[in-house]
Amino acid sequence: MGNKALIDWHSMFMGVALLASARSKDERTRNGACIASADHRILGVGYNGLPRGCSDADPVYWSDQDEDPYLSRHSYVVHAEMNAILNCVTLPLTGSRIYATQFPCPRCTQSIIQVGITEVVWLRRKPHQARANEASLKMLREAGVAIVSLNEADAGAEAWVMALDQHITGTPGPT
Ligand SMILES: [Zn+2]
Secondary structure, three states: OOOOOOOOHHHHHHHHHHHHHOOOOOOOOOOEEEEEOOOOOEEEEEEOEOOOOOOOOOHHHHOEOOOOHHHEHHHOOEOHHHHHHHOOOOOOOOOOEEEEEEOOOHHHHHHHHHOOOOEEEEEEOOHHHHHHHHHHHHHHHHHOOEEEEHHHHOHHHHHHHHHHHHHHHOOOOOO
């Protein structure tokens, strides 16, 4: 006894992405991402949030009037994948893998490709973002970046991460 890990790598890295998502103050969608090297070192972690120095208490940043860029959170919130890339402690990211709680949007996909990440593992996909997801897929395929759902990669890891998700969402926030 004593030489079997409790969780596999997929569970660990998507678990870290999910834990990071719990730090997000974006009440519409909390996302997290974790970048791991081919030899299983964590290179960067991020969640969706405002740029440094922008006050979370300013309601302009969280506005939902998407027809007005000044009053749309999309102008302000840095996505989890982008923050994970920008938070990386080491470069280059060539050959690394990113674990993202949400299927990456086209803008993050551009950065994922440009920074040299070669595999994307995603947890959830928004049905109403189908065309945006197709745009991401088109670029990823042509760039030779592999993309799989966590379920496809490892159904056992997905079950473990979903149990962690239930634990997180059932946890009262910090007081
Ligand atoms: Zn994005």
